[in-house]
Amino acid sequence: xxxxxxxxxxxxxxxxxxxxxxxxxxxxxxxxxxxxxxxxxxxxxxxxxxxxxxxxxxxxxxxxxxxxxxxxxxxxxxxxxxxxxxxxxxxxxxxxxxxxxxxxxxxxxxxxxxxxxxxxxxxxxxxxxxxxxxxxxxxxxxxxxxxxxxxxxxxxxxxxxxxxxxxxxxxxxxxxxxxxxxxxxxxxxxxxxxxxxxxxxxxxxxxxxxxxxxxxxxxxxxxxxxxxxxxxxxxxxxxxxxxxxxxxxxxxxxxxxxxxxxxxxxxxxxxxxxxxxxxxxxxxxxxxxxxxxxxxxxxxxxxxxxxxxxxxxxxxxxxxxxxxxxxxxxxxxxxxxxxxxxxxxxxxxxxxxxxxxxxxxxxxxxxxxxxxxxxxxxxxxxxxxxxxxxxxxxxxxxxxxxxxxxxxxxxxx
Amino acid sequence: xxxxxxxxxxxxxxxxxxxxxxxxxxxxxxxxxxxxxxxxxxxxxxxxxxxxxxxxxxxxxxxxxxxxxxxxxxxxxxxxxxxxxxxxxxxxxxxxxxxxxxxxxxxxxxxxxxxxxxxxxxxxxxxxxxxxxxxxxxxxxxxxxxxxxxxxxxxxxxxxxxxxxxxxxxxxxxxxxxxxxxxxxxxxxxxxxxxxxxxxxxxxxxxxxxxxxxxxxxxxxxxxxxxxxxxxxxxxxxxxxxxxxxxxxxxxxxxxxxxxxxxxxxxxxxxxxxxxxxxxxxxxxxxxxxxxxxxxxxxxxxxxxxxxxxxxxxxxxxxxxxxxxxxxxxxxxxxxxxxxxxxxxxxxxxxxxxxxxxxxxxxxxxxx
Numbered sequence: 001x002x003x004x005x006x007x008x009x010x011x012x013x014x015x016x017x018x019x020x021x022x023x024x025x026x027x028x029x030x031x032x033x034x035x036x037x038x039x040x041x042x043x044x045x046x047x048x049x050x051x052x053x054x055x056x057x058x059x060x061x062x063x064x065x066x067x068x069x070x071x072x073x074x075x076x077x078x079x080x081x082x083x084x085x086x087x088x089x090x091x092x093x094x095x096x097x098x099x100x101x102x103x104x105x106x107x108x109x110x111x112x113x114x115x116x117x118x119x120x121x122x123x124x125x126x127x128x129x130x131x132x133x134x135x136x137x138x139x140x141x142x143x144x145x146x147x148x149x150x151x152x153x154x155x156x157x158x159x160x161x162x163x164x165x166x167x168x169x170x171x172x173x174x175x176x177x178x179x180x181x182x183x184x185x186x187x188x189x190x191x192x193x194x195x196x197x198x199x200x201x202x203x204x205x206x207x208x209x210x211x212x213x214x215x216x217x218x219x220x221x222x223x224x225x226x227x228x229x230x231x232x233x234x235x236x237x238x239x240x241x242x243x244x245x246x247x248x249x250x251x252x253x254x255x256x257x258x259x260x261x262x263x264x265x266x267x268x269x270x271x272x273x274x275x276x277x278x279x280x281x282x283x284x285x286x287x288x289x290x291x292x293x294x295x296x297x298x299x300x301x302x303x304x305x306x307x308x309x310x311x312x313x314x315x316x317x318x319x320x321x322x323x324x325x326x327x328x329x330x331x332x333x334x335x336x337x338x339x340x341x342x343x344x345x346x347x348x349x350x351x352x353x354x355x356x357x358x359x360x361x362x363x364x365x366x367x368x369x370x371x372x373x374x375x376x377x378x379x380x381x382x383x384x385x386x387x388x389x390x391x392x393x394x395x396x397x398x399x400x401x402x403x404x405x406x407x408x409x410x411x412x413x
Numbered sequence: 414x415x416x417x418x419x420x421x422x423x424x425x426x427x428x429x430x431x432x433x434x435x436x437x438x439x440x441x442x443x444x445x446x447x448x449x450x451x452x453x454x455x456x457x458x459x460x461x462x463x464x465x466x467x468x469x470x471x472x473x474x475x476x477x478x479x480x481x482x483x484x485x486x487x488x489x490x491x492x493x494x495x496x497x498x499x500x501x502x503x504x505x506x507x508x509x510x511x512x513x514x515x516x517x518x519x520x521x522x523x524x525x526x527x528x529x530x531x532x533x534x535x536x537x538x539x540x541x542x543x544x545x546x547x548x549x550x551x552x553x554x555x556x557x558x559x560x561x562x563x564x565x566x567x568x569x570x571x572x573x574x575x576x577x578x579x580x581x582x583x584x585x586x587x588x589x590x591x592x593x594x595x596x597x598x599x600x601x602x603x604x605x606x607x608x609x610x611x612x613x614x615x616x617x618x619x620x621x622x623x624x625x626x627x628x629x630x631x632x633x634x635x636x637x638x639x640x641x642x643x644x645x646x647x648x649x650x651x652x653x654x655x656x657x658x659x660x661x662x663x664x665x666x667x668x669x670x671x672x673x674x675x676x677x678x679x680x681x682x683x684x685x686x687x688x689x690x691x692x693x694x695x696x697x698x699x700x701x702x703x704x705x706x707x708x709x710x711x712x713x714x715x716x717x718x719x720x721x722x723x724x725x726x727x728x729x730x731x732x733x734x735x736x737x738x739x740x741x742x743x744x745x746x747x748x749x750x751x752x753x754x755x756x757x758x759x760x761x762x763x764x765x766x767x768x769x770x771x772x773x774x775x776x777x778x779x780x781x
Binding site: 029032037038039053141142144145146147150151154210211214216217219393394395396397398 | 448451452453454572576653654660661662663664665743744745746747748749750751752
């Protein structure tokens with residue numbers, strides 16, 4: 001029996017006493033951080049072994065937020081599962097909607113019109129702003145700068161108001177549908193988006209000025225918990241964390257979807273992979289996201305916002321349902337039995353704000369997936385914690401956890 | 414005669430403690446208000462009381478300013494359950510909050526808040542008592558309060574408070590040295606007196622001349638000392654960016670993790686009382702106490718009016734300094750523990766020694 005197992009086997013009194021004896025007389029001390037601890041942003045639990053205040057070993061314990069999303073998916077139709085995707089990476093929920101819809105659409109072999117794509121791009125980038133703003137804000141808060149968190153949260157609320165205008169819900173958006181969207185964008189929404197973009201940009205610059213060159217913050221972050229390029233690749237780390245480690249990997253550039261190849265934006269890449277680089281990369285990504293949103297708003301094409309050819313997948317419009325027999329039957333079938341998808345399997349990965357989010361859908365026909373596999377970026381970076389945390393001090397833990405910006409809903413699923 | 418003297422001292426003590434407690438209490442509300450203004454939000458603005466709150470304009474304004482919030486916060490501490498966890502050392506656990514709180518109050522007994530100039534022209538300090546070693550007493554007594562934190566961390570028998578108490582003790586030792594060395598030039602300047610009243614009397618008048626005239630405050634005469642002392646005060650009163658003892662992002666609540674209700678309240682008020690004490694001390698030693706810039710000590714009003722003016726001046730300076738301390742908290746991130754130690758031992762302490770040497774040479778040249 002390994003030592004870790006001994007500690008966790010609570011039923012075995014002898015093992016427990018041995019572990020206790022080891023802790024009292026041994027050289028190291030075990031500190032339990034979480035699952036309810038202000039630094040862990042959710043229900044991550046870290047079992048730290050300390051020598052003085054220096055961490056010698058770190059065991060992340062995950063699963064406190066496991067809801068069995070993959071199994072749930074097998075019991076719901078494709079459209080019914082969309083609200084569940086909100087709860088994956090619940091910091092930028094609308095991006096999960098989009099990724100999931102794109103995965104199922106790939107299985108169905110359908111495309112969406114340009115207008116729908118542009119709207120989805122705006123949604124994705126707004127989700128990125130949401131995610132990065134809470135990531136940066138919490139990072140600042142973990143370093144002791146609570147004001148940065150408040151500034152960023154104020155602007156997140158503005159983005160939430162945009163979401164509310166778009167789909168009625170602020171947080172769990174449930175906006176996309178297979179083959180289209182829940183509804184078209186409301187009148188004047190694009191102007192509001194531009195206005196919020198200005199605010200977001202201003203706040204981002206403000207917080208950049210407040211913290212990036214701040215001596216205390218600089219000292220807290222530079223050289224703390226560096227993740228080397230090789231380690232990042234071997235742990236499967238993706239997204240801003242991988243880019244901070246020097247891997248120029250961005251699925252929006254590498255495997256463009258939603259017409260991302262038509263937008264101009266840069267991919268910031270770090271050099272050291274330490275906490276400071278992770279901060280810089282996210283600050284720059286906010287700027288690039290705002291750039292993409294501005295382009296999408298100016299180029300917003302007209303036309304339909306759903307695929308009108310995919311009659312067996314996307315629900316017909318209400319006015320047609322009430323006036324035509326064919327549409328009425330389709331509406332009934334899609335609502336009760338789900339969209340009709342072909343037999344087969346499809347894999348789709350997209351650049352979620354936190355990294356590579358992937359859905360693997362296996363269908364045996366009908367309206368319910370036979371198997372749905374979800375890959376979340378937070379799982380990869382949390383699995384890299386035992387590699388990067390040893391050697392840090394206890395006080396570095398919040399900074400490191402803030403800098404890698406994970407969300408447990410995405411990790412545990 | 415004897416009991417009369419005792420009564421006067423007692424009345425003075427009650428007045429001072431009541432005033433300082435009020436200031437410390439309202440510092441809590443002030444802190445919340447300043448934080449909210451920094452962070453662009455309204456802050457506490459809902460709490461109100463039946464009669465006072467319904468006065469037409471004033472009541473509304475007091476409610477918006479969070480004036481009654483303190484009463485609600487204070488009452489909450491009284492009415493909450495008093496938990497004492499089973500795994501703690503009961504005696505030390507109960508004594509710790511008192512040890513953390515009392516020194517702040519005790520130290521105030523030697524601090525002069527103003528002066529009273531009688532008809533005979535002799536200035537009398539307005540203090541509970543005025544020692545000739547006042548400063549030494551204040552430093553010694555206020556240093557005791559860290560034992561409250563150490564005891565709390567040890568008695569809690571829990572890992573996070575334990576970390577906190579170790580950090581607090583190490584931090585206090587490091588920064589006490591800096592405080593002592595930063596203050597030495599001041600005492601050398603005043604001819605070796607540790608009497609706070611004489612130190613303030615020394616600061617009346619102007620240094621330099623013409624348009625370059627500055628008030629003869631020690632912050633203008635020895636700015637490095639003032640800076641060192643200010644930084645050390647942050648560390649001494651456990652304020653961000655030096656709040657290692659209760660850095661809530663990694664130590665949850667630090668030494669008071671296991672505390673609740675009124676025992677926590679004592680820690681909490683004690684912290685603000687320490688901050689008030691620190692602000693008063695800084696304004697007395699470095700900001701000229703009750704001296705008004707460009708007004709000589711002899712031209713100050715006399716009698717009862719003079720007493721009120723002098724206390725008012727100290728009060729204003731204290732409030733400004735406390736607002737500054739609060740603004741810093743809501744602006745800067747927090748140091749890491751080893752960086753606090755580095756700063757204390759590798760930068761502040763050598764700087765304090767050099768500063769002391771420079772002023773020793775200057776004074777020797779001036780006097781010699």
